[in-house]
Amino acid sequence: MPKTEKRCWLTFEGGCQDEPCLWRMARRFPDVVFDVRQASVGKAIGIMALKFEGEQTDVEAALAYLVEMGVRVDPVQGGSMVAG
Amino acid sequence: MKPLLSLQCKECDHEYPIEPRTVCDECFGPVEVIYDYGQLQDRFTRQLIESRPRNLWRYRELLPVDGEPRSGLQSGWTPLIPARRLAAELGVRELYLKDDSANYPTFSYKDRVVAVAVTKAIEFGFETVGCASTGNLAHSVAAHAAAAGLEAFVMVPHDLEEGKIVGTRVFGPRLVKIRGNYDDVNRLCAQIADKYPWALVNVNLRPFYTEGAKTHGFEIAEQLGWRLPRHTVVPVAGGTILPKIAKSYQELIRLGLVEDNKPVMHAAQAAGCNPIVKALEDEEDLFHPQKPKTVARSIAIGNPADGYYVMKAVRESGGWGASAEDAEILDAVGLLARTEGIFTEPAGGTTLAAAIKLIQSGRIPRDEPICVCITGNGLKTIEVMQETFTQAPVIEARIEAFTDLVESAREAQPARQPVTH
Incomplete structure (x- = not known):
């Protein structure tokens, strides 16, 4: 299975900021490694930057599970790029 | 070094x-x-700048390009207008309008950021440029790409005003309508940028693109005789321009080109899309993304990419924010047109309407110099203003009919007196 790495902004609001969404994701997808790079969490909204690594299908399913729990998942836009 | x-x-x-x-x-x-401002300290002088052609590249040392400019050689140096009639109407002492509705070639402030982004794209070796746009950026990218001989892909929300579609397609880009609002378009463009070797100016060239917005602020300072307005009111959409005007002011102060008068930045948004103003008013550290619903479509961005930095720039300067309802926005478009002869799009109406609220609430004192940033042209969005007018009179082609019309109008409304100073 191909390995993948995804970098995402997660936004927690509308109730899911009070739920242990990441813990639930980690329990369901124990082979997906995630690394918190930045976080800003308030009472009504939380924003986190994370890197996810693992089998492509696992990572995609883990992200879909976060969305299912009400977390907004946005891709981090590009690191360095090559012109063409 | x-x-x-x-x-x-x-x-x-x-x-x-x-x-x-x-x-x-x-x-x-x-x-x-x-x-490295130390290297620029003695060589980037008022004299050097003033000796150069009147376009945005006169500030090139503070723009992120290595070689000669490749785009926008006629962009920038838009009018800074002392708005005497409007100032009298609002009861303020000193009011200026920085009028990018007259920017070249596509009549919005976007010609500044695109000039820099396209030059940088060429320097990096990209052959295709593109953008996610609410309209003005689409125009500008398409026009600058055409003039530079680059391929262009322009992605817009599916329900964008027809005038903006036509005004973009005429330049020959591949225009794609995306089902959803601007934030959906922007998310897709992030994925496109990862997949294709293209320079999407407001996505993967964003650090360079946004620097072009500083020229709006440099020009305000130079056109005011190398001084800064005490208050600057700026519209907020994706959040590019406000922090960059603030940065431009700080750079000029740092290089000794203007005195530090502690310039204050204020944010303007439509009430139907005001995540930043709401966060400022609620004194929150983070803003909540919104689903936009406003006539000010060009600034209808519910999840501004640089929104956090707008809040930071406003707060650090001691500024504030205000938002305007659709009716207030259209009234302000009319007020600007009637008092100063400038037809701006609803984004400009939003900025003026917000400035009026900030003045009325005392956030902007009436006796301090104010600059309102007008960022787009009303001729692109005439349909939103159409509904604010009654039908124009139709008469027979006879002088008697005309005289009757003029006399009845005089009786109904006395002639306006010009403002004198």
Whole structure:
């Protein structure tokens, strides 16, 4: 299975900021490694930057599970790029 | 010697060389172009700037390009208008309008950022440029790409005003309508930028693109005789222009080109899309993304990419924010047109309406110099103003009919008196 790495902004609001969404994701997808790079969490909204690594299908399913729990998942836009 | 230009993460300060990069590898924070101001201290002078052609490239030492400008050689140097009639109407002492509705070639402030982004795209070797747009950026990217001989892909919300579609397609780009609002278009463009080797100016060239917005602020200062307005009111959409005008002011202060009068930045948004103003008013650290619903379509961005930095710039300067309802926005478009002869799009109406609220609430004192930033042209969005007028009279082609019309109008409404100073 191909390995993948995804970098995402997660936004927690509308109730899911009070739920242990990441813990639930980690329990369901124990082979997906995630690394918190930045976080800003308030009472009504939380924003986190994370890197996810693992089998492509696992990572995609883990992200879909976060969305299912009400977390907004946005891709981090590009690191360095090559012109063409 | 330290390079003149480099990239620095806005969050963790990690530095990178100049390259097509948007985020920091360490913390995923956005990167920004920084300059070695020490090298510019004695060589970037008022005399040097004033000796150059009147376009945005007269400030090229503070723009992130290596070689000669490749785009926008006629962009910038838009009028800074002392708005005497409007000032009298609002009861303020000194009011200026920085009028990018007259910017070249596509009549919005976007010609500034695109001039820099297209030049940088060519320097990096990209052959295709593109953007996610609410209209004005689409026009500008399409026009600048055509003039530079580059391929262009322009992505817009599916329900964009027809005038903006036609005004873009005429330049020959591939225009794609995306089902959804601007934030959906922007998300898709982030994925496109990862997949295709294209320079999407407000996505993967964002650190360079946004620097072009500083020229709006440089010009305000120079056109005011090398001084800064005490208050600057700026519309907020994706959040590019406000922090960059603030940066331009700070750079001019740092280089000794203007006195530090502690310039104050104020944010303007439509009430139907005001995530930043709401967060400022609620004194929250983070803003909540919104689903936009406003006539000010060109600034209808519910999840502004640089929204956090708008809040930071406003707060650090001691400024505030105000939002305007649709009716107030259209009234302000009319007021600006009637008093100063400037027809702006609803984004400009939003900025003026917000400025009026900030003045009325005392956030902007009436006796301090104010600059209102007009960023787009009303001729692109005439349909929103159409509904504010009754039908124009139709008469027979006879002088008697005309005289009757004029006399009845005089009886109904006395002639307006000109404002004298």
